[in-house]
Amino acid sequence: MLLESRMSDRRKTLPLLAIVAGLVVAGLIGWGFWRASRSAPEVFQGQMEAKETDIAAKIPGRIAEVLVREGDRIAAGAPILRMASPEVDAKLAQATAAQQAAQAVAKKAEAGARPQEIEMARMQWQRAETAAELARKSFDRVEGLARDGLVAAQKRDEAEANWKASRDAAVAARAQYDLARQGARGEDRAAAEAQARQVAGVVAEAQAAKAETELRSPVAGEVAKVLARAGELVPQGVAAVTVVDLADQWVVLNVREDRLSRFAVGQEFDARLPALGPQSATARFKVTYSAPLPDFATWRATRAGAGFDVRTFEVRARPLQPIAGARPGMSVLVD
CATH class of the missing domain: 2.40.50.100 (RNA polymerase II/Efflux pump adaptor protein, barrel-sandwich hybrid domain)
Incomplete structure (x- = not known):
């Protein structure tokens, strides 16, 4: 009797289990169709650049x-x-030597004649003055004798010519003495100084080239x-x-124009960097640049019988806060 009772209970339980299993299978199939009917979340992928x-x-x-x-x-x-660069060293040596020569010429023009040269010019002038005075006195004597008829007119004319020549020589000697005292002309000094400045510029150019080595x-x-x-x-x-500035980084995204409204210039969005690990916090970015790429994306009709080429735009966004560990080339995902 006990065995018959257990078999009867088992016959009653099996249909119930079958019904439960069928309900579970039907629920799983329905849930699968529901998931399949939902559109997958769109993810934009870009990469960090610096x-x-x-x-x-x-x-x-x-x-x-x-x-x-x-x-x-x-x-x-x-x-x-x-x-x-031996060539740069040689040019610097040439320019330095030319500068020294130009500076010497400028100093010479500024200083004027040496004291010995000035003294020589003064003595030449005094000698010419003495000779001119002697020639004048000789002419006065010859002229007096000529008036008395004791000397021929030819001798008087010769004495007068000698006096005038000596007088002019004295004037020329005085001019040479004054020139020696005054030194070089202002134009000569200016030209020498300009030449020195020009050569200094050549030296500076050679030094700049030397620094570039x-x-x-x-x-x-x-x-x-x-x-x-x-x-x-x-x-x-x-x-x-090539030097990269890790403090100046941004993300580059390629966005189709029918999704571009989400990435307008000035808008902000959240993104994550998988390379930093699952524990990394989401970073906040701000769009700073948007421009169309030169190539067209895949053509996609917007409605039956009509359509347009959907272009792709390059979008750049900078993080609002520095991202620790971020490096150029890392992928950036925007859900």
Whole structure:
């Protein structure tokens, strides 16, 4: 009797379990259809970028020493590499010598004649004055004799010509003496000073070229790339080192224009960086730039029988607060 009772209870329980299992399966199928009917959440993916500075040499030369490595943190003005340039050294030596010569000429023009030269000019003038006075007295005697008829008129004329010549020679000697005392003319001094300034400019140019043989970073940041090696020739204007400023980062998103209203300039949105781990907090960004890309996105009709090409825009947004650990190239997801 007891066995028959248990078998009867089992017959009654099996249909009930079958009904429950069927309800569970039907519920799962319904839930699956409901999930499938819902549209998947749209996710925009971009990447972080940072300000990069390509540092190039202004003069060509051979690299003597590279002072930084990739990953180094450097400050503005830090030396990056040194170059050896014999041509710059030679130009600097030539310019320095020319400057010394120009300065000597300018000093000579400013100082004027030496004291010995001035004294010689004074003595020449006095001698000419004495000779002119003697010639005048001789002429006076000859003229008196000529009036008395004791000397021929020819002799008188010769004495007069000698006196006038001596007088003019004395005037010329006085002019030479005055010129020696006054020194060089103002125009000559100005020309010598201008020449000295011109050569000083050449020296400054050579010194500037010499300073460029030690390449320094104009910005602070992290060394991202070192493209130069010791012993290589660096052409003028070719980047040798790239420095990235991690304090100046932004995210770049490619957004289709029918979704662009969410990323208008000035709007803010939240995004996350998977590379920083699940524990990283969501960062807040603000759109600062928006412009169409040169290529068209996949054509998509907006309604039956008509449509337009949906363009893609490049959107840039900067974080409102610095993101610890963020680096260029990291993916950024916007739900």
